[in-house]
Amino acid sequence: MARQGPVTKKAEGVGREKKKGGFRETVLLLVLGVGIAMLLRAFVIGSFYIPSESMENTLLVNDQVVVNKLAGKPERGDIVVFKGWGGVDTIKRVIGVGGDKVVCCDAMKRITVNGTPLEEKSYLYPGDYASGKKFDVTVPAGKLWLMGDHRSASRDSRGHMEEPGGGFISEDAVIGKAVVRYWPLSRGYLFSRPDIFDKVK
CATH class of the missing domain: 2.10.109.10 (Umud Fragment, subunit A)
Structure with missing residues (x-):
């Protein structure tokens, strides 16, 4: 029977990276949205x-x-x-x-x-x-x-x-x-x- 331990750890690591990436994207979109709103309010x-x-x-x-x-x-x-x-x-x-x-x-x-x-x-x-x-x-x-x-x-x-x-x-x-x-x-x-x-x- 094949050993599954290393595969499971690798999957967990990928999952953590995806979560970090998703969080970064959310923060980036939020900052971008606020920036656009401020520019619109200032100039448009x-x-x-x-x-x-x-x-x-x-x-x-x-x-x-x-x-x-x-x-x-x-x-x-x-x-x-x-x-x-x-x-x-x-x-x-x-x-x-x-x-x-x-x-x-x-x-x-x-x-x-x-x-x-x-x-x-x-x-x-x-x-x-x-x-x-x-x-x-x-x-x-x-x-x-x-x-x-x-x-x-x-x-x-x-x-x-x-x-x-x-x-x-x-x-x-x-x-x-x-x-x-x-x-x-x-x-x-x-x-x-x-x-x-x-x-x-």
Whole structure:
């Protein structure tokens, strides 16, 4: 009868090596996954927590959104997170871009951009108005005019007009474009640019 001892020991040794190899692979995959997640968070996507009422009802206090940091140049109607007045991360809607003439308000109390009135009912806070403050501004090149959707509860470009910079925010200050509201789950929503801005020339 053949002796089995040496064969059994060899099999046990191979088994231990496989376990060690499997553990190393698991650790390597875990480290790689964490590294990729950190890179994505730093350069591609981020998460932003809503601290105020200024974007109601589009965004409520405590909502959380995913921000695309590679979305490209901001467009009218985009919801963007940016380094705002005082260096604080802020979220507002882009109403005017470089070269735009933004005025409040026309005879029907609507904001106009380059003479085109904005019908903002799709995102403006119910019962709110376009603006309680009149203004007539031309957005400098490379700058943005930003406003909250809850106009009467938002300190946005209008509230900083008397400061250096005239209330405008540099495009370079934009961190990214809000693409989806993911928390709470019951309010999950994929944002799209309102088509009213397509009429602006």
